[in-house]
Structure formats: structure tokens, C-alpha cells
Amino acid sequence: MHVMVLGAAGMIGRKLSQRLAATGEIDGKNIDRLTLADTVAPEGPEAAFPVETVTFDLCDPADVVAMIGRKPDIIIHLAAIVSGEAEADFEKGYAVNLDGTRLLLEAIRAEHERDGYRPRFVFASSIAVFGAPFPTPIGDEFVRAPLTSYGTQKAICELLLNDYSRRGLVDGIGIRLPTICIRPGLPNKAASGFFSSILREPLVGQEAVLPVADTVRHWFASPRTAVDFLVHAAALHTEQLGPRRCLSMPGIMASVGEQIEALGRVAGDKATSLIRREPDETIAGIVAGWPEGFEAKRAESLGFRADASFDDIIRIHITDELDGKVG
Amino acid sequence: MHVMVLGAAGMIGRKLSQRLAATGEIDGKNIDRLTLADTVAPEGPEAAFPVETVTFDLCDPADVVAMIGRKPDIIIHLAAIVSGEAEADFEKGYAVNLDGTRLLLEAIRAEHERDGYRPRFVFASSIAVFGAPFPTPIGDEFVRAPLTSYGTQKAICELLLNDYSRRGLVDGIGIRLPTICIRPGLPNKAASGFFSSILREPLVGQEAVLPVADTVRHWFASPRTAVDFLVHAAALHTEQLGPRRCLSMPGIMASVGEQIEALGRVAGDKATSLIRREPDETIAGIVAGWPEGFEAKRAESLGFRADASFDDIIRIHITDELDGKVG
Numbered sequence: 001m002h003v004m005v006l007g008a009a010g011m012i013g014r015k016l017s018q019r020l021a022a023t024g025e026i027d028g029k030n031i032d033r034l035t036l037a038d039t040v041a042p043e044g045p046e047a048a049f050p051v052e053t054v055t056f057d058l059c060d061p062a063d064v065v066a067m068i069g070r071k072p073d074i075i076i077h078l079a080a081i082v083s084g085e086a087e088a089d090f091e092k093g094y095a096v097n098l099d100g101t102r103l104l105l106e107a108i109r110a111e112h113e114r115d116g117y118r119p120r121f122v123f124a125s126s127i128a129v130f131g132a133p134f135p136t137p138i139g140d141e142f143v144r145a146p147l148t149s150y151g152t153q154k155a156i157c158e159l160l161l162n163d164y165s166r167r168g169l170v171d172g173i174g175i176r177l178p179t180i181c182i183r184p185g186l187p188n189k190a191a192s193g194f195f196s197s198i199l200r201e202p203l204v205g206q207e208a209v210l211p212v213a214d215t216v217r218h219w220f221a222s223p224r225t226a227v228d229f230l231v232h233a234a235a236l237h238t239e240q241l242g243p244r245r246c247l248s249m250p251g252i253m254a255s256v257g258e259q260i261e262a263l264g265r266v267a268g269d270k271a272t273s274l275i276r277r278e279p280d281e282t283i284a285g286i287v288a289g290w291p292e293g294f295e296a297k298r299a300e301s302l303g304f305r306a307d308a309s310f311d312d313i314i315r316i317h318i319t320d321e322l323d324g325k326v327g
Numbered sequence: 328m329h330v331m332v333l334g335a336a337g338m339i340g341r342k343l344s345q346r347l348a349a350t351g352e353i354d355g356k357n358i359d360r361l362t363l364a365d366t367v368a369p370e371g372p373e374a375a376f377p378v379e380t381v382t383f384d385l386c387d388p389a390d391v392v393a394m395i396g397r398k399p400d401i402i403i404h405l406a407a408i409v410s411g412e413a414e415a416d417f418e419k420g421y422a423v424n425l426d427g428t429r430l431l432l433e434a435i436r437a438e439h440e441r442d443g444y445r446p447r448f449v450f451a452s453s454i455a456v457f458g459a460p461f462p463t464p465i466g467d468e469f470v471r472a473p474l475t476s477y478g479t480q481k482a483i484c485e486l487l488l489n490d491y492s493r494r495g496l497v498d499g500i501g502i503r504l505p506t507i508c509i510r511p512g513l514p515n516k517a518a519s520g521f522f523s524s525i526l527r528e529p530l531v532g533q534e535a536v537l538p539v540a541d542t543v544r545h546w547f548a549s550p551r552t553a554v555d556f557l558v559h560a561a562a563l564h565t566e567q568l569g570p571r572r573c574l575s576m577p578g579i580m581a582s583v584g585e586q587i588e589a590l591g592r593v594a595g596d597k598a599t600s601l602i603r604r605e606p607d608e609t610i611a612g613i614v615a616g617w618p619e620g621f622e623a624k625r626a627e628s629l630g631f632r633a634d635a636s637f638d639d640i641i642r643i644h645i646t647d648e649l650d651g652k653v654g
Contacts (some may be wrong), residue, residue: 090494109417130572139472143572145489152490156483162472163479167417176633244459244472 001026002033003234006058006104007079009038011183012124016227017077021047026074027235035299037067037181038079051135058100063286068107076122085188086150088289097153105160107148111168113200121161122233123174125246129155129221130291135289140248147289158246164246165238173233174246175299182317191286195220198256199263199314202274203326211280214257217292222316225307232304240302250306252295252313262310267316267326279311328353329360330561333385333431334406336365338510339451343554345539348374348507353401356561364394365406385427388434395434397530401447401561404431410455411517413477424480432487436496448488449560450501452573454546456482457618463544465577474616485573492565492572500560501573502626505548508586509644518613522547525583526590526641529598532654538607541584544619548578549643552634559631567629577633578639582619590635593645594653 003020007013016133017036024031032050036042044053057062066074079100086093101123111117130138131147143154161172182203183196192206194211195218201208203204221229229249239246254262296304307313318326334340344363348643351358351374359630363369371380383390385406395402406427413420428450447509460546471482481503488499509530510523517605521538522545526631548556555578565572581589591599623631634640645653 143468143470143484143571146486147493147570151487156486159471159473159479159482159486159555167472167476199365243474244470257408 001029001031001074002035002070002072003031003074004035004037004067004070004076006037006067006075006077007124008036008042008053009040010078010228011185012077012180012223013038014043015223016078016230017042018045018233019227021045021051021210024048026231034088035070047302058103059095061103062075064100065107065110068104068111071111071117072119074120074122075104075200076230076234077101078124081150082190083126083148083150086153089147090149093149093153097150097177098156101157101237102160105164105170109164112169116151118168118171120238121170121172122230123157123161123172123246125154125158125174126151127176127178127248129158129176129292132289133288134291136292137253138198138248138293141209141299147281162243162245166243171238172245173236173238173241175228175229175233175304176246176248177226178215178219178249178251179218180223180226181313182222182321184223184317184321191283194283195256195259198275199259200317201319202263202271203267203314203322205274205327207274208277209278210256210275211278211283212256212287213279213284214260215255216284216287217253217255218287219251219253219291219293220307220310220313221249222313224316224320225305236302247299247302247304248296249292250296250300250304251294252307252310254310258310262314265312266311271326328356328358328401328608329362329397329399330358331362331364331397331403333364333394333402333404333450333591335363335369336367337378337405338512339507339550339553339557340365340405341370342550343405343557344369345372346558348372348378351375351553353558360531362397362399364539372621385430388430388433391427391430395431395438398438398444399446401449402431403449403557403561404428405451406450408477410453410477412474412502413480415417417476420476420480424477425483428484429487431581432491432497436491439496444496445495447561447565448497448499449557450484450488450499451557452481452485452501452503453478454503454618454621456485456504459616461618463619464580465575465618465620466622467625475512484584489570489572493570497564499572500563500565500568502556502560502631503573503575504553504556505546505576505578506546507550507553508640509549510650511550511644511648514585518610521610522583522586525602527644529590529601530594530641530645530649530653532601534601534603536605537583538600538605538610539583540606540611541587542582543611544580544582545577545614545616546578546618546620547634547637549634549640550577551643551647552568556631571608574579574626574629575621575623577623577627577631578621579634579637581637585637589641593638593641598653606610
């Protein structure tokens with residue numbers, strides 16, 4: 001089985017590639033070829049089968065046709081411009097997040113019409129397809145009414161994925177990932193960055209800034225669980241989905257206060273004392289429009305499983321990123 | 328004020344053009360120029376101000392740029408490939424219903440960036456953005472999960488309209504029209520055709536075929552009320568809408584049995600006796616996936632008004648199409 005990961009150089013893409021290289025299978029079927037693609041060459045993990053790393057431009061029709069011409073059995077599409085950049089650069093966001101995905105689906109349709117090709121297509125969508133006002137929790141039948149161009153682009157791709165799948169052109173599934181926490185690496189300027197940094201920095205003895213109130217609630221999954229979701233989506237027997245192919249993933253709802261309590265339980269008061277409260281009205285305003293939590297009934301009934309607890313989300317980071325050490 | 332109607336040669340487009348020519352105003356502001364555009368030259372009604380009829384191709388970027396270059400203050404966009412054709416011809420449906428609308432929005436964005444141009448843009452969406460399973464009535468916050476390519480294209484355009492409006496590039500409003508009844512003219516092959524023909528043909532002494540059970544329920548507006556909706560949308564003070572710019576219109580929910588009872592009340596037993604029951608499983612299957620009714624709270628609170636009753640829907644046809652005579 002040939003598996004292709006698009007956007008393989010990103011954080012989730014790298015972890016997914018490592019997982020696929022290590023397990024060598026999806027749904028009990030052996031992977032015999034792995035193609036990792038991104039705008040910059042992704043790292044190729046060690047594996048018992050050929051791993052090819054390639055660069056490609058999702059906005060270049062010829063590149064996209066060439067990628068699909070490799071006829072992967074499973075395509076996991078993570079490539080995207082992130083939310084902040086899609087908001088700042090209207091044209092780039094639409095070109096990559098909407099038109100790039102449409103080029104992929106159109107290239108698949110062309111191969112389908114030639115020989116019946118119909119790959120599994122796992123699309124990384126986002127909870128940004130939802131916009132305030134919304135209930136907490138947000139149910140599976142709640143309107144997708146995004147408040148950003150990024151969320152709009154993801155919501156449109158969900159609609160396309162449903163229609164192409166309904167017509168039998170592709171075997172699509174879209175999963176709306178919770179906010180990934182703890183995101184490894186350096187602090188970044190994303191408005192959501194503090195959800196990770198207030199944990200990540202104290203775990204290595206550094207100060208972190210908290211720009212919002214302790215009562216702010218949000219929806220989380222660890223990177224390990226996000227990879228679980230993608231692999232489970234690649235393995236799912238999609239006849240269970242019916243025409244609605246896109247699912248909100250289960251997650252852990254936690255307030256900032258609950259995040260900090262979990263940090264105290266796992267890493268002690270020394271860690272929590274490193275969080276410095278510096279209210280930032282701009283960030284607080286942005287975050288106020290974000291979903292707090294979901295009732296992910298459909299995904300749960302299809303076997304998608306959230307992290308066990310927020311404490312576990314922190315322990316996963318300590319295990320996977322810090323060699324088990326706090327300090 | 329310069330008003331432009333795109334898709335002006337269609338049934339609703341013609342009635343809307345006549346209305347605008349007759350009243351000469353929208354929201355108390357005088358119309359001083361009316362441009363009627365379609366793929367074939369629309370009829371130009373008599374008016375007290377210049378009415379220009381033009382042909383254009385919604386799929387031709389140069390044509391679209393030229394249309395928007397006329398800088399209408401209000402654009403009413405009715406141009407579309409109908410549901411059946413969009414399902415039969417994948418490429419044409421996406422080219423016209425999605426890419427054509429996007430060309431319009433992009434041409435507006437280009438003018439906006441040049442000089443701040445920001446027209447009112449009234450988009451005719453459809454209840455086809457909803458797909459089974461759904462509750463009856465369908466509320467304003469229910470997921471748009473279309474089961475046709477036409478519904479997908481309309482749902483995508485709604486998302487684009489919201490995003491372009493949120494960014495201040497256009498002053499958009501989308502309205503989801505109920506099924507128009509009684510549609511004037513000859514019987515057509517649309518699966519929904521019988522909802523009109525079982526009334527229209529008996530009103531002129533001709534037989535009509537009913538392919539579904541009397542219990543089938545659906546959601547209706549008269550052509551006159553559909554025009555009211557479009558004019559009201561063109562006049563609306565859109566700051567009331569917030570970021571969700573697309574609305575399900577109010578309508579009359581009626582079962583086929585209730586349609587026939589109304590026909591009996593308005594036109595007598597002679598009319599109802601002309602309906603011949605010929606069950607057609609294919610049509611029954613298609614119609615089973617269609618919405619039955621809506622709770623159009625937002626639209627009602629914004630002043631959109633449904634027909635008074637199904638009897639009235641029949642009377643409007645008799646007045647507007649049959650010179651008041653039943654035969």
C-alpha cells in the first residue's frame with residue numbers, strides 16, 4: 001500500500017510520518033511505500049520500506065497532477081497556510097487552502113475518469129469552521145459559520161470533499177482537529193500560542209506569559225492523539241459515514257485554570273509559579289470567538305478517542321519531547 | 328442608483344425586472360439606471376429611467392470584469408445552472424454556480440481595492456444547501472449538508488459571501504428561496520415540477536400527473552413573494568445581519584394533500600378532479616431527501632414575510648398569470 005502525506009514537514013506531518021514508518025501498517029494492511037511531500041523537503045524517517053521525500057507546490061497544477069499521478073492508495077492532506085497568515089494574506093490563503101485542495105480533488109477526478117482510481121483522502125480540517133455565537137458543547141449538526149478566511153477555506157473544502165465523495169470520485173474523510181497542546185518547539189506568534197507555552201516553558205524551567213483570564217475554556221488534543229486521529233481516519237471503513245464525511249474530533253475541554261491545575265499536579269508548584277499574568281485585550285478578544293468544547297458523538301461512535309485527561313496531555317509532552325524529564 | 332440583475336432572463340429575473348421598472352425605487356431611493364444581464368438578452372420592461380439589456384458569460388473573466396466595471400450600486404445575482412443540470416454536468420455546474428460567482432466577488436474585490444467600491448450583493452441561494460437527515464422545521468443554526476452538487480455550490484457561495492462581507496469587500500446578503508409555486512409556463516422535467524403542475528394545469532382545465540403520495544410535505548413561496556424577498560434583501564440595513572449573511576426565507580409548508588385542498592377551495596372540484604395519481608418511485612425517492620419546512624426566525628425578525636396561505640399562493644397565480652380567470 002502506497003501512503004502519501006502532503007504537508008509532511010510540519011509538526012503533525014513529521015510525527016505522523018514517524019508513526020507510519022514505525023508501525024508500517026494501516027488497518028492491518030502493510031505500507032510498502034511512503035511519499036512525504038511539502039514545499040520544503042521533509043525529513044525521511046527510517047523505515048522497513050522505501051520512503052521518498054519530495055518538494056511540491058500545492059498551487060502549481062502540474063505539480064499537483066504529478067503528485068496524484070503517483071497513485072497513492074491513501075493521501076493524508078495536511079498542507080495549509082495557517083490561520084493568521086490566511087487572514088493577513090487573502091490571496092495566498094485562498095490559493096493554498098482552497099484552490100490547492102481543489103486542484104488535488106480535480107487531479108483525482110481526472111485519474112478516476114481514466115481508470116476508476118479512488119483513493120482514501122484524509123483531510124485535516126479545523127474547529128475554525130465554527131464561529132461565535134455557538135453553544136457549548138457544539139454538536140455535530142451545528143452550522144459551520146466561520147469568522148476567519150482560514151475557517152471559510154476549510155469549511156468550503158469540507159463541502160467539496162463531501163460532494164466528490166458522494167459522487168464516488170474519492171473516498172474522503174475530513175477531521176476537525178482540536179487545538180494541539182502541548183505544541184513542541186519555540187513560542188510562536190499565533191494567538192493560540194499561549195495555550196501551549198504556559199505549560200511548555202515552565203516544564204523546562206522558563207517563564208511564560210498568560211494573556212487571558214483563567215476562566216477561558218478551549219478544546220485540546222495532544223500531538224500524539226492528533227496522529228492517532230489521522231491514522232484512524234485513514235483506516236476507517238467509510239461506508240459508516242454516509243454523505244457527511246467531516247467530523248469534529250473528540251478532545252479535552254479545559255479552562256486555563258484547569259490547565260494550570262494539571263500542570264501543578266504533574267510538575268509541581270515550581271512550574272506553575274513560572275506563569276506570569278499579562279492580560280492582552282487583543283488576544284482575549286480573538287480567543288473569545290473560539291469554540292470552547294464539542295459533543296463529538298459521531299466521531300466517538302466511529303472509534304475516535306480523545307486523550308484521557310489534561311494531565312495526560314502534559315505527561316505525553318514530557319514523554320515524547322522531554323525524555324521523561326521535568327526541570 | 329444603478330441596479331443590475333444577473334440572470335434577468337429567467338422567470339424570477341423577469342418578474343423582478345418588471346417590479347423594479349414599475350416601482351422605480353428600492354428602500355426609498357430612486358433607481359436611475361437598470362442593467363439586465365443574462366446569457367441571452369433579457370426583455371427590457373418599460374420604465375421611467377434607462378433600462379439596458381446585455382448578454383454576458385458568467386464564466387468569462389473579461390465579461391465579468393466588464394459587468395462589474397459598470398459599478399452598479401446594487402447587484403442581484405440570480406444567474407445559475409439549475410439543480411438537475413448541475414448534477415448531470417459536474418464541470419458546468421461548478422464553472423457557473425461556483426466559479427462564476429467567485430469571479431463576480433473577485434471583480435468586486437479588485438474594484439474595492441482601487442477605490443473602495445462596495446456594492447450591495449443579493450445572492451439567490453437555495454434550500455438545497457440542506458440535506459437529509461434533518462428536523463422539521465429546520466432552524467437557522469442547522470448544518471448546511473447538501474446532497475447535490477447544486478446545493479454544494481450554493482453552500483460554498485454562501486461561505487464566500489460571508490467572508491468577503493466580513494472583510495468589508497462587498498455588502499452581501501444571501502437568501503434561500505423556498506420552492507417557487509405556482510411556477511408559470513410549460514411543464515418541465517425538474518423533479519419538483521409536479522408541485523406546480525398539479526395546480527397550474529387544472530386551473531386551465533388540463534390534466535396533471537401527481538407522482539408522489541399526498542403526504543409529501545414541502546416549503547413554498549409564490550413568484551410574487553420571491554420577488555418581494557429579493558427587493559427586501561436589496562433594501563435591508565445589513566448591519567443587522569452580523570457575520571452570518573445568508574438566511575432561510577419564510578414560506579408556507581404544505582403537503583400535497585393540502586395543496587389539493589387549497590385548489591379545491593379556490594377553483595372547485597372540477598379542478599381537483601383533473602389530478603391523476605401516477606406514483607413514480609424515482610421522483611418519490613428524490614423528493615424524500617428534500618426539506619419539508621423551516622423555522623425562519625432570523626428572516627422573519629428582519630421583515631421578510633411569507634405568503635399568507637397556500638390558498639393565496641394559488642390566487643396570486645390566477646391574478647398574475649391568468650388575468651383573474653379560472654378555466
